[in-house]
Amino acid sequence: MTETTDLDVREGVDRxxxxxxxxxxxxxxxxxxxxxxxxxxxGLNEDIVRLxxxxxxxxxxxxxxxLEAFRRWQTMTEPKWAMLNYPEIDFQDQYYYARxxxxxxxxxxxxxxxPKLLATYxxxxxxxxxxxxxxxxxxxxxxxxxxxxxxxxxxxxxxxxGTTFKDELAKAGVIFCSISEAIREHPELVKKYLGSVVPxxxxxxATLNSAVFSDGSFVYVPPGVRCPMExxxxxxxxxxxxxxxxxxxxxxDKGSYVSYLEGCTAPQRDTNxxxxxxxxxxxxxxxxxxxxxxxxxxxxDEEGKGxxxxxxxxxxxxxxxxxxxxxxQVETGSAITWKxxxxxxxxxxxxxxxxxxxxANNFQQADTGTKMIHLGKNTRSRIVSKGISAGKAQNTxxxxxxxxxxxxxxxxxxxxxxxxxxxxxxxHTVPYIEVKNTSSRVEHEATTSKVDxxxxxxxxxxxxxxxxxxxxxxxxxxxxxLQALPxxxxxxxxxxxAISLEGSVG
Amino acid sequence: MLKIDNLHVKLEEEDKQILKGLSxxxxxxxxxxxxxxxxxxxxxxxxxxxxxxxxxxxxxxxTLDGESLLEMEPEERAAAGLFLxxxxxxxxxxxxxxxxxxxxxxxxxxxxxxxxxxxxxxxKIVRAKAKDLQIDAEMLKRPVNVGFSGGExxxxxxxxxxxxxxxxxxxxxxxxGLDVDxxxxxxxxxxxxxxxxxxxxxxxxxxxxxxxxxxxVVHIMSNGRIVKSGGPxxxxxxxxxxxxxxxxxxx
Ligand SMILES: Nc1ncnc2c1ncn2[C@@H]1O[C@H](COP(=O)(O)OP(=O)(O)OP(=O)(O)O)[C@@H](O)[C@H]1O
Ligand SMILES: [Mg+2]
Numbered sequence: 001m002t003e004t005t006d007l008d009v010r011e012g013v014d015r016x017x018x019x020x021x022x023x024x025x026x027x028x029x030x031x032x033x034x035x036x037x038x039x040x041x042x043g044l045n046e047d048i049v050r051l052x053x054x055x056x057x058x059x060x061x062x063x064x065x066x067l068e069a070f071r072r073w074q075t076m077t078e079p080k081w082a083m084l085n086y087p088e089i090d091f092q093d094q095y096y097y098a099r100x101x102x103x104x105x106x107x108x109x110x111x112x113x114x115p116k117l118l119a120t121y122x123x124x125x126x127x128x129x130x131x132x133x134x135x136x137x138x139x140x141x142x143x144x145x146x147x148x149x150x151x152x153x154x155x156x157x158x159x160x161x162g163t164t165f166k167d168e169l170a171k172a173g174v175i176f177c178s179i180s181e182a183i184r185e186h187p188e189l190v191k192k193y194l195g196s197v198v199p200x201x202x203x204x205x206a207t208l209n210s211a212v213f214s215d216g217s218f219v220y221v222p223p224g225v226r227c228p229m230e231x232x233x234x235x236x237x238x239x240x241x242x243x244x245x246x247x248x249x250x251x252x253d254k255g256s257y258v259s260y261l262e263g264c265t266a267p268q269r270d271t272n273x274x275x276x277x278x279x280x281x282x283x284x285x286x287x288x289x290x291x292x293x294x295x296x297x298x299x300x301d302e303e304g305k306g307x308x309x310x311x312x313x314x315x316x317x318x319x320x321x322x323x324x325x326x327x328x329q330v331e332t333g334s335a336i337t338w339k340x341x342x343x344x345x346x347x348x349x350x351x352x353x354x355x356x357x358x359x360a361n362n363f364q365q366a367d368t369g370t371k372m373i374h375l376g377k378n379t380r381s382r383i384v385s386k387g388i389s390a391g392k393a394q395n396t397x398x399x400x401x402x403x404x405x406x407x408x409x410x411x412x413x414x415x416x417x418x419x420x421x422x423x424x425x426x427x428h429t430v431p432y433i434e435v436k437n438t439s440s441r442v443e444h445e446a447t448t449s450k451v452d453x454x455x456x457x458x459x460x461x462x463x464x465x466x467x468x469x470x471x472x473x474x475x476x477x478x479x480x481x482l483q484a485l486p487x488x489x490x491x492x493x494x495x496x497x498a499i500s501l502e503g504s505v506g
Numbered sequence: 507m508l509k510i511d512n513l514h515v516k517l518e519e520e521d522k523q524i525l526k527g528l529s530x531x532x533x534x535x536x537x538x539x540x541x542x543x544x545x546x547x548x549x550x551x552x553x554x555x556x557x558x559x560x561x562x563x564x565x566x567x568x569t570l571d572g573e574s575l576l577e578m579e580p581e582e583r584a585a586a587g588l589f590l591x592x593x594x595x596x597x598x599x600x601x602x603x604x605x606x607x608x609x610x611x612x613x614x615x616x617x618x619x620x621x622x623x624x625x626x627x628x629x630k631i632v633r634a635k636a637k638d639l640q641i642d643a644e645m646l647k648r649p650v651n652v653g654f655s656g657g658e659x660x661x662x663x664x665x666x667x668x669x670x671x672x673x674x675x676x677x678x679x680x681x682x683g684l685d686v687d688x689x690x691x692x693x694x695x696x697x698x699x700x701x702x703x704x705x706x707x708x709x710x711x712x713x714x715x716x717x718x719x720x721x722x723v724v725h726i727m728s729n730g731r732i733v734k735s736g737g738p739x740x741x742x743x744x745x746x747x748x749x750x751x752x753x754x755x756x757x
Contacts, residue, residue, distance in 0.1 A: 453559065458596035461556045462610035462666060463584035463617060472609055476600030476649065
């Protein structure tokens with residue numbers, strides 16, 4: 001295939017995607033008339049924070065909230081305790097706000113597209129899915145006959161470009177919109193809950209996010225309502241040198257249920273891009289939230305050039321009795337992953353679960369895990385972590401389980417398995433356990449193994465090539481976690497596992 | 507079909523010669539049996555033919571329809587029609603038996619330039635073949651060989667063979683560990699596959715299997731070589747008298 005052909009395909013894909021996005025209400029949000037420039041000026045100061053707030057038509061209290069975070073952030077230093085190695089980030093050399101570029105300007109960037117990335121997207125079926133999802137097509141082709149609906153909030157660069165199925169959700173009383181819209185339309189909810197799980201001052205990256213987040217998703221499920229469809233946010237970083245800082249806030253009121261999916265992609269860039277999101281889940285009495293992530297940010301190339309720096313703070317507050325949360329994550333992308341979705345088990349008998357697959361290949365570094373903070377009586381938590389390292393990658397599981405004095409009769413079970421492919425990669429397990437009462441119990445099991453040659457030979461003797469064999473064995477290793485994902489995502493996650501391990505053997 | 511000529515094989519890691527000039531030819535449509543004392547190199551031969559790592563061929567060759575197998579990757583040998591039913595089938599935790607079978611079948615179809623089977627077609631075929639081998643739906647869902655009994659593992663190997671429809675089937679002690687009924691099932695499965703274009707190399711310690719699967723030729727292997735070849739009566743002789751006389755006679 002010649003290079004021109006590749007570009008043509010890519011052009012077609014991009015055009016369709018962009019058109020779909022435009023057709024679904026970009027005009028309603030007024031990009032074309034209102035906005036003349038694509039970027040806010042580089043760097044970060046109070047004016048930029050005010051500009052972001054202004055662009056989102058935010059009320060005064062929100063601007064103040066951001067400024068407070070910004071002032072706080074200036075006094076903080078970047079954390080260095082993670083097992084991650086990366087050059088100093090120059091926070092003044094970033095754009096903190098970008099709007100998607102218009103169609104006419106697109107072709108310029110097409111020259112930069114690596115055919116390999118294109119092939120990856122094609123294999124994943126992302127362009128097609130992207131369109132389908134953004135257009136609100138019912139279910140994917142794998143979905144069961146009736147077809148499950150997924151409502152999507154799409155965030156391109158820093159801006160939410162549209163939310164699907166809004167009317168149908170509204171009938172059930174569910175609010176699903178961009179966070180900037182929520183700030184304008186539902187200030188009482190935002191004021192009450194924003195920063196109530198991850199406070200402004202929580203950590204360096206969360207505080208930065210509090211100051212500069214430009215958009216993200218907002219969900220409120222009223223008491224007793226079972227959300228009639230899966231909700232999903234689809235994040236895509238397009239613009240270059242742009243930090244992306246989304247903010248997600250989900251509130252599950254008493255006795256409600258919602259399942260939320262988060263998907264991420266980004267095109268290949270030679271430079272590293274910063275991503276620092278905050279996700280807050282507030283779960284009230286008897287409510288349940290399932291939050292699933294398939295993260296496929298660009299991981300950098302085979303030499304370790306480029307890739308997303310992913311510094312994310314995700315936390316669920318099981319605020320009242322019998323609240324339940326389940327985090328499931330498939331982390332295959334990013335050059336650097338710094339992410340510890342956590343559960344605060346405050347309500348008595350509340351439950352937290354964390355299922356994770358973290359794959360690091362080539363020069364990727366992942367430091368990820370969870371925190372289970374048991375505060376209430378009879379609380380339960382379960383951690384299943386599957387780390388896969390290949391190439392020269394380093395993969396660290398870092399987990400904290402604490403049982404506070406009042407968290408009597410509580411239980412935690414942690415299972416932490418690492419799989420190594422090749423002999424130049426590393427796997428590390430760093431569990432912190434604190435039990436401050438006598439009736440609670442914590443169980444921790446950890447294993448490290450290499451991909452078994454006999455298994456690979458067995459697969460190959462049946463006709464699979466080496467990569468297929470590795471993908472199959474690794475998918476088997478991850479099965480418990482893959483099973484925790486909603487159907488639509490499980491298929492995508494399986495093929496992602498295969499793709500992200502390409503070139504890891506032989 | 508399969509031609510092995512003066513094959514010499516040593517272990518890669520240590521200086522240990524296991525096959526020492528083994529020659530053997532299985533023409534299309536025939537069933538050959540290999541018998542021989544423990545440790546004579548039967549499994550090693552089957553592994554070398556299917557391309558397992560860890561062995562070094564120091565001399566000789568092995569060809570399938572005139573093409574040398576030794577240069578090929580294991581999956582290329584499989585696509586060329588070679589199949590090994592393992593003496594010790596491998597467990598793959600977390601991978602459903604059905605998923606494994608489907609991946610294997612489609613990988614070979616792809617390698618041969620055929621379309622992949624749809625899930626519907628695949629399910630129909632696999633259910634029918636599993637039924638013949640009395641493998642129930644539950645076992646098809648379970649992870650490959652994990653927690654299978656010895657006999658179940660062997661039946662599962664034959665199911666894979668039936669699904670992949672190889673032209674050259676090597677069976678390494680498939681009869682060991684099978685109860686009388688399972689032996690009959692497996693033999694029926696093999697006999698159903700017998701065809702003018704398909705050959706079998708059956709490694710066994712027991713004449714009993716050969717009552718069900720009638721061999722054209724029986725080879726006696728010892729110390730890395732074929733020391734005697736003959737008709738089915740050779741197996742009876744082993745069963746009655748052991749290897750002592752045969753080996754002494756071969757020198
Ligand atoms: N990886 C290895 N390391 C050391 N020795 C080996 C290895 N593989 C095979 N051998 C030796 O080579 C010889 C042949 O082994 P092989 O398994 O081929 O025998 P076999 O004829 O199949 O025996 P059985 O009838 O018991 O199955 C044995 O002595 C065995 O110990
Ligand atoms: Mg053997």
